[in-house]
Amino acid sequence: MMIRKLIVSLLSVGALVTSINISANEPIQPIKAVKPKNAEVAELGKMLFFDPRLSKSGFISCNSCHNLSLGGTDNIPTSIGHAWQQGPINAPTVLNASMNLAQFWDGRAKDLKAQAGGPIANPGEMASTHKLAVEVLRSIPQYRAQFEKAFGSDLVNIDRVTTAIAAFEETLVTPGSRFDQWLEGDKKALNKAELDGYNLFKSSGCAGCHNGPAVGGALYQKFGVHRPYKTASKAEGRKEVTGKDSDLNVFKVPTLRNIELTYPYFHDGAAATLEEAVKIMGQVQLDRDFNKKEIDNIVAFLKTLTGEQPDFKMPILPPSTNDTPRPQPFN
């Protein structure tokens, strides 16, 4: 038994060493596909993610602003909430979000489960309440049955709702990008411009913050390190969480995975194109004015970070019953 354990440990170390070797000198590591720990919980989470009945109006679901057909975001500068309210900040992609050190631009939610409850009850977003959302789900027998399958009893509460949504979101990783193929040894996966762009990405300092498997998401950084970033946005970043003046304009470094899909860019969504985003990042974060060729190469590299997109059947949601609280779209 001890010997067997020892062998397993040695094998694990071996696997680890191999995996380190592949990208040993690279600041970015490949994304690995994820299998849900509990498939029934993730399946329930998928249903909930697509269900607009979690909103007061019956019109807005998680997928409305984190649209999985569109890279897990809504591709508008700031999101549309209940009654067409304009959101204060750009919707971050839900793809690979499980790799973030915390959720939201200011990191105010410690994980996906803590995040999932936010928009449901935010009057400017889905504008429901946790109590109402739970009442809606509890009134639908097929949902109760899915809670039973997922959790062993048909109890519906917000803790289970957010657990399930987070479990689904944990499956939304995007392995298989051309860049990951290159990292894993296929040296033909990138062309010269892309490789030049990657080398400049490293040598100029981008990779100082945008690193790890998610190419970001692992730390906070001030936006405007060298030159001030001008914005109409009122978002203050980490300061809103910590209260410290030193945290003004400090935001979570966003993932660059699938960045080709998640335009427009920055917390204020002010950069419409990748070229514009790279130019501004060079200026305000690195005190460097990239020339056109440098920008084009970095953009070419960034476009190799698009991975395999979510691949599943559109969920069919169970109908409301006569006991289900009705949506209130217009009052």
Place this chain on the structure above:
Amino acid sequence: MMIRKLIVSLLSVGALVTSINISANEPIQPIKAVKPKNAEVAELGKMLFFDPRLSKSGFISCNSCHNLSLGGTDNIPTSIGHAWQQGPINAPTVLNASMNLAQFWDGRAKDLKAQAGGPIANPGEMASTHKLAVEVLRSIPQYRAQFEKAFGSDLVNIDRVTTAIAAFEETLVTPGSRFDQWLEGDKKALNKAELDGYNLFKSSGCAGCHNGPAVGGALYQKFGVHRPYKTASKAEGRKEVTGKDSDLNVFKVPTLRNIELTYPYFHDGAAATLEEAVKIMGQVQLDRDFNKKEIDNIVAFLKTLTGEQPDFKMPILPPSTNDTPRPQPFN
């Protein structure tokens, strides 16, 4: 050759006679699965159906109000349009809509293709223009490639856009309901209450309008034949198309397929439950006050009309390019 043709013809007649025999005495016929005439056109149509970039805001797609996770409708009395405008009428389901004699409640579009162009350019719905929608699609190389696959050239115009959306919608039929199983000979597919409900549905006159494979959709009828229907809705029905006073409050008879999923009911969405809808229909259309048991039985029958729901992978949409006109959600 002639003999072979003759045999084939005789076999076809035989098949026809058999199929007539199954439901010979029934006013409702089973729904048959549909194979798209051109799979690439339907595939393009699916992408377009889910693409919110056909709207001015970049937020509203066909699927927003004809949500295929929710029975092809939005389950609110009247729909939410651009800038949260309140629509004038209940969104009809897109499921089995190809079987309707015409589209919209007032039949103002002769078919699905004619319908598809309406909401895109309606200022109260998606609020775009055909010109802008075409410009958006034309700017995206993966869309041009799909138009090429579908139509043989990469020309993008509104005729092709609406042709493709209609081709996708034609695939959205829902065979396999328990009622169809019963029609096709499985006499155990319905229980006694459901069968009693069906018999009452026929004997009381419901099937006078709700008949054919779609259990409706085949004719226009005045809403309020025997007693006036009271509503706050300003919709005038066919009168808005024909200009005739005699067409006031004349609407297309809606399909009852999947009616369990497509609440709330009527053109004004005023009936929240099937029980309420059946009660009112009895009163205003048949001059009959169904008792509770009669209502329950008819509702039990109606719930057997839920068929197989759309079964496909959520489409992944190609990203916009630097040349793509940007959404205008807030102006």
